[in-house]
Amino acid sequence: MLSYVLKRVLSSVPVMIVVAVVIFALLRLTPGDPAAVLAGNDATAEQLAKIRESLELDEPILVQLLTWFRNLLAGDLGESLLSGIPVVRMIGERVGPTLALAAGTISVTILVAIPMGIVAARRPGGVLDRMVMALSVLGFSVPIFVTGYVLIYLFALKLGWLPVQGYRPPGDGLWSFAQRLILPVLALSGVYVALVARITRSSIIEVLGEDYIRTARAKGAPERRILLRHALRNAAVPIVTIIGIGIASLITGVVVTESVFNLPGLGRLVVEAVLARDYPVIQGLILLFSFTYILINLVVDILYTVFDPRIRY
Amino acid sequence: MTEPAAPHRNPVIRVRDLSVGLVHGSHRPVVDRVGFEIAPGETVCVVGESGSGKSVTAFSIMGLLQTNALRPTGGEILLGDEDLLRAAPERLRHLRSTRMSMVFQEPMTALNPVEKVGRQIEEVLLLHSRMGPAERRQRTLAMLETVHLPDPERIYESFPHQLSGGQRQRVVICIALILEPDLLIADEPTTALDVTTQQQILTLIREMQERQNTAVLFITHDMGVVADIADRVVVMKDGRVVEVSDKERILRAPTHDYTRMLISSVPSLVPELREPLRTEPVLTVEGLHKTFRKKRFLRPASEVRAVQDVSLTLQRKEILGVVGQSGSGKSTVARCIVGLEEPSAGEIVICGERLDRAGTAARRQMRRRIQMVFQDPYRSLNPRVRIGRSMIEGPTNFGVATEAAMERAGELMALVGLPTSALDRYPHQFSGGQRQRICVARALMLEPAVLVADEAVSALDVSVQEQVLELLDEIREETGVGILFITHDLRVAARICDSIFVMNHGRVVEHGPAEHVLARPEQAYTQKLFEAAPGRHWDFRNFRPIEGNSA
Known part of the structure; x- marks a missing residue:
């Protein structure tokens, strides 16, 4: 019984990782500049730069992925573009x-x-x-x-x-x-x-x-x-x-x-x-x-x- | 109960003129004015073929008829002096397990799969006694011991799926007999079990009966079992009792034609002498192995060696029997030969060609040479397709024109004793025996060299069984097909096989001509199988005991 539960719990971990990667990719793989997508049509250059920096968009994609996972584990889902409130707090x-x-x-x-x-x-x-x-x-x-x-x-x-x-x-x-x-x-x-x-x-x-x-x-x-x-x-x-x-x-x-x-x-x-x-x-x-x-x-x-x-x- | 049982004086149960009819539909009764009685300590066997109404009679006594389908329409069932047909449901409920109990045919499904066995036995005590939990547990463990289950504590804590069929049937017997009822109804309790297990269960029922002086109503279709256990016999046909008599009288001098037919259809355990065949081999199996592997988590894969080092040769016109108990690997051998399983090692040669080396296309061609007849004729024909279309499916797959195939189907229908018009009908319009003949005809459509019959007559009544066996015998004469005949039934094997292979734990333990293996078995295992065969002291064909056989 216990070994079964352990096995099922362990087998959910890869699924969660895959889900996290897919969600990460959703934004990155959208055509064009993700920062521009995020900022919307009437964004200033300053705003764009800020988004870029916060998402580390200038880094290689693997580094971005690592950061994404590190933040995830730390319970950091980023901040709302509108209000600047951390997403985790909003959800909470x-x-x-x-x-x-x-x-x-x-x-x-x-x-x-x-x-x-x-x-x-x-x-x-x-x-x-x-x-x-x-x-x-x-x-x-x-x-x-x-x-x-x-x-x-x-x-x-x-x-x-x-x-x-x-x-x-x-x-x-x-x-x-x-x-x-x-x-x-x-x-x-x-x-x-x-x-x-x-x-x-x-x-x-x-x-x-x-x-x-x-x-x-x-x-x-x-x-x-x-x-x-x-x-x-x-x-x-x-x-x-x-x-x-x-x-x-x-x-x-x-x-x-x-x-x-x-x-x-x-x-x-x-x-x-x-x-x-x-x-x-x-x-x-x-x-x-x-x-x-x-x-x-x-x-x-x-x-x-x-x-x-x-x-x- | 200090007095010994006096049959007929103080019967436990008296069934008088019992009639049971369908709630909807026809007025013809399913059970028609049936009557018999059973004394304490007596065993009455009710025999009859499927549809004779023997189970319906038993369920009527227990008050377990499906009330939306069947309804008693007349007569009385007296348990002591109480008429069960007029008893209130609540009263019947109290009588069950305390005064009358039942053991069922299928031990695999008769127990609740999600509850521990011990709890299921205890439930009877919980429902019908004032015992406290500790006492109930004590009583249950004692009962498990009484039915000779090893390690009662462990069995108590087991779930049904962790036990074998024989063990489960012992548990069902515990449930039935823990409150020492006056009447035990056993509805084909050993039909689903292997012969050796069957013998053990029959012995157990007898032992418990003697201990508790129980009246036993034993329903069976197996005359061998009747010969072994009955005191008296009730023969039923089409819902009526055709004959009631002492066992000896029934077996030696049955008065009714139907009873005579039923008894004389039981194949003898002694094979007839057969001329050795001098024909060429159509199938050779050399060193066949089959191992099933199951991957497990964090542990090495588990292995089941289903077949180990099996070699056999089947000749033209030969019927080669493979006998053994369930789990002996006999069906796996058959499945490997027809290509439903991939052998782990060994070679299979059909008409001179190696099956395992053949490519996909060649294999497809080889399939024509080997055909199969399955156990259950009710499930092996597509119910929505006319017989004719089922028949020609094989040949048309191999490019034969529809008309030509239909013509051949017509010829084969004649060969298996059915009219050509059968081709236009659907499977449900035929009886089990007719369907099995259709299955044989279908297998012959491709003119195979080898026919594999996997328990092909096991699901059939004895009289029908005999017809299908005769048919197989004729067919091999006429078409020269070699038949690999897989069965657990030594009588059937003795009746039809030229040579016999006995399998146990995946290996062939003994093989040779039928008269050798069956009349003078050399291996202990074969002897054990043979001794477990019910009614082996009786020569049913000639209505007499077998001479010179130590009883």
């Missing part, structure tokens, strides 16, 4: 709302979708199953911004239960923090609940046809125990896979949701940086998202072995 300031949104969405997904899937799988074709399936079609097909605005209209404007938008850090009071997260989390969860519920359902239905489920019945185990103890864990691998993919794809969902609910998170930072062509910030964000993606895959792979002792690569 904006990561809170996004983490809260993502964690909330994942929790809601797991807490709602897995029970839904189990309930549906108990009697395929039954009333509950058809309700779950109908809900998941709805969840799939309605875009986040529609769900978002409908939720705002209902719960914020009509009923007045929750604020329309905005963000308060948890330090300012937990309730005001949670209050502002409920609607965005619900809006973003829809798709993931639909996805995970369906996968849970089909995965459990498949497992229920296995011989060992029959053995469990022959033992005299009650249906509940068969579902929760024998079926669910055997059905876990596809469910974990889908949740992993879901978390990875949250990144796109976060951009839309943060815009709809005006949350000052990383999703908004992406939009701002792209619109302003703030390359160092974009670079930093791509790097962060890529590393998150690699990390999630790593966790999913390790979870496989927790759920299924047969898996050893």
Whole structure:
């Protein structure tokens, strides 16, 4: 087990290095003078020189690469072209709302979708199953911004239960923090609940046809125990896979949701940086998202072995 | 239970006029007015071919029928005095494992793959007793010991995939018998196991039965097993009981034609004397080795020597049997010969040409000379393609015109005893035996010199098995093809093979003419295999015990 985890962790390192090199190359390989690209159309010669110096563009490319890695290891992703604030600090300031949104969405997904899937799988074709399936079609097909605005209209404007938008850090009071997260989390969860519920359902239905489920019945185990103890864990691998993919794809969902609910998170930072062509910030964000993606895959792979002792690569 | 069992007086289970029908569709019952009873300590074998309703009967007793497909429609099943068909689901649940238990056919899939074996046995105690955790563990370890599993502590902590098939079946038996139920239903519990393992499991079931005075309902298609273990026999066909009688009576003097046919179809273990063939060799294998390597992380690669130094010669018209248990390397030999695996060393000569030296184009040509028939006829024909198209695929690949190939396909259909119209139909319209004949015909389309049959009759019922064996016998006479016949079944090997190679751990341990190897085996391993063959003291063809064989 330990050697497997170590092996998987070690094998992520080369992937991270490759990702870092690609991101480094993105800017360097753009045609023309990177400094001119970075500075934009109406830059002064002075600004250009400054960028050049800060990026060591006059040095050979290998030296630049080494510097890039050295800075990376030191946690230095450069500075924003617009504000001059270090990228790492910018990310640090904006990561809170996004983490809260993502964690909330994942929790809601797991807490709602897995029970839904189990309930549906108990009697395929039954009333509950058809309700779950109908809900998941709805969840799939309605875009986040529609769900978002409908939720705002209902719960914020009509009923007045929750604020329309905005963000308060948890330090300012937990309730005001949670209050502002409920609607965005619900809006973003829809798709993931639909996805995970369906996968849970089909995965459990498949497992229920296995011989060992029959053995469990022959033992005299009650249906509940068969579902929760024998079926669910055997059905876990596809469910974990889908949740992993879901978390990875949250990144796109976060951009839309943060815009709809005006949350000052990383999703908004992406939009701002792209619109302003703030390359160092974009670079930093791509790097962060890529590393998150690699990390999630790593966790999913390790979870496989927790759920299924047969898996050893 | 101090009194010895008195059969028929106080039966553990009485099945009366049990009928089971499909929930949807036809009105024809799957099980039709079936009745029998089993006394404590008695073993009743239910025999019949696939589709006879024997498993459905067993599942009805356990209350494990798939309720969305099958439903009992009449009769009663009395466990003691309680009618199981009218019992509430909750009551049935309590009876399972405590009063009645079941052992299944496939030990490989019968255990939950993600839970430790010990926990799975303990679950029965958890569900049906008031034992505390320590006591449960104690009881489980004791039970593992009882079924002769080595090192119970280690087995307790193992996952199913870390155990062999025989060990897993022992664990399933633990689960079934830990609460000492009155009735044990065993549904083909040894069919998926090797003969020597089969013998051990049969002995174990017998031993446990004697210890706990259990009534055993044993479902099997294997008359050899019946001859070894049954007290009484229930013969089923098409959902009905055709005959119930004592074992001796059934085996010596079956009254029903179907029973007679079933028993006399069991091939004898004693091969007929065959004239030695004086024909030229079509396939020569010299010093064949195959080693599978698996790379591992930070450790040296692991090696499995699947085949070591195997040499054999197959002549025209010869049927050469390769027998051995699973993992003996017999299938790997076949796969190397047909080119599905690359041998690690050794030479393979087909009709005078070396396979291993041939280039890609030459190899392609050589493939015509060697064809294969696989084990499972249900999965070896493309279900969406008409038989005719499947048949002509080989020849048209080698440039034969479609019409000419179709004509030949028609001739071959006649040869394997099927109408030409079969060519226009789809695989699902045929039975297993017919499909296997189609597979044989398809293999013959390219007029091969060598036919490799890998367990080609293992998935078939005895009566159908006999037909396919006869077909293979005729075909080699008519076309002169040499057949490499791979099987784990000594009876089948004795029935059809001219010469026999016995394999163990990747090596040939004994070979020679069939009557030598099977009648007077010299090697300990062959003798062991032979002694493990169920029903070896019975001459099924002639409905009598084999004389002069020490029982």
